[in-house]
Amino acid sequence: DTEVTQTPKHLVMGMTNKKSLKCEQHMGHRAMYWYKQKAKKPPELMFVYSYEKLSINESVPSRFSPECPNSSLLNLHLHALQPEDSALYLCASSQEEGFAAHLDEQFFGPGTRLTVL
Amino acid sequence: AQTVTQSQPEMSVQEAETVTLSCTYDTSENNYYLFWYKQPPSRQMILVIRQEAYKQQNATENRFSVNFQKAAKSFSLKISDSQLGDTAMYFCAFIGAGSYQLTFGKGTKLSVIP
Numbered sequence: 001d002t003e004v005t006q007t008p009k010h011l012v013m014g015m016t017n018k019k020s021l022k023c024e025q026h027m028g029h030r031a032m033y034w035y036k037q038k039a040k041k042p043p044e045l046m047f048v049y050s051y052e053k054l055s056i057n058e059s060v061p062s063r064f065s066p067e068c069p070n071s072s073l074l075n076l077h078l079h080a081l082q083p084e085d086s087a088l089y090l091c092a093s094s095q096e097e098g099f100a101a102h103l104d105e106q107f108f109g110p111g112t113r114l115t116v117l
Numbered sequence: 118a119q120t121v122t123q124s125q126p127e128m129s130v131q132e133a134e135t136v137t138l139s140c141t142y143d144t145s146e147n148n149y150y151l152f153w154y155k156q157p158p159s160r161q162m163i164l165v166i167r168q169e170a171y172k173q174q175n176a177t178e179n180r181f182s183v184n185f186q187k188a189a190k191s192f193s194l195k196i197s198d199s200q201l202g203d204t205a206m207y208f209c210a211f212i213g214a215g216s217y218q219l220t221f222g223k224g225t226k227l228s229v230i231p
Contacts, residue, residue, distance in 0.1 A: 031217065033217070040206075040224070040226075041223070041224075042208050042221030042222065042223060042224055043162070043208075043221060045217075045218060045219065048217045050217070055217060056217055056218075088160065090162065092162075105152075105164045105167065106164075106219060107164075108154075108161065108162035108163070109161075110159075110160055110161045111160050111161075
């Protein structure tokens with residue numbers, strides 16, 4: 001299985017809603033990532049988890065709350081979002097064993113298209 | 118900090134022809150990896166090709182090859198025998214040794230014309 005899956009594919013939410021995005025991989029990867037991608041722009045890194053611990057938080061507002069319940073699963077909890085948070089949210093994973101392993105390919109999921117009304 | 122520059126926002130190529138997408142980068146690091154990612158309109162980002170900075174030989178993957186010029190900090194992608202399925206956004210990306218931070222260029226939108 002060389003796949004990263006993300007659910008839901010599309011999500012529409014109001015500014016007062018609470019929702020969650022889910023990402024799953026079964027490749028044994030120990031590094032997992034959340035990216036935000038606006039239309040016609042490159043992905044922007046939000047968070048990195050390494051061995052289920054938060055390694056990097058790129059100064060993301062607290063209305064985005066990541067969670068890594070186990071090595072295969074990564075969630076992004078959303079609360080009180082703004083319309084400007086509407087974007088494609090991509091999850092990715094990569095190996096994390098050995099010195100150079102995390103330089104290996106990042107496998108991306110298909111993304112969740114989020115619209116905040 | 119690293120920067121990646123893709124100077125061609127959009128390109129088009131006739132089916133079966135060859136096209137080259139350019140990418141330059143700036144870094145003070147000596148050990149790093151470079152990638153070309155493809156993102157078709159269906160959104161899934163997939164790796165096209167990777168290059169290790171310590172390898173002088175240019176990477177190739179079937180119809181895709183790179184021209185890696187380390188001294189010039191240049192990393193162009195050549196697509197031979199272009200196919201309609203090559204229509205996509207192409208991102209050049211850099212990652213330094215010991216880093217999780219994948220730095221992307223702004224992308225080149227490639228259209229393959231029948």
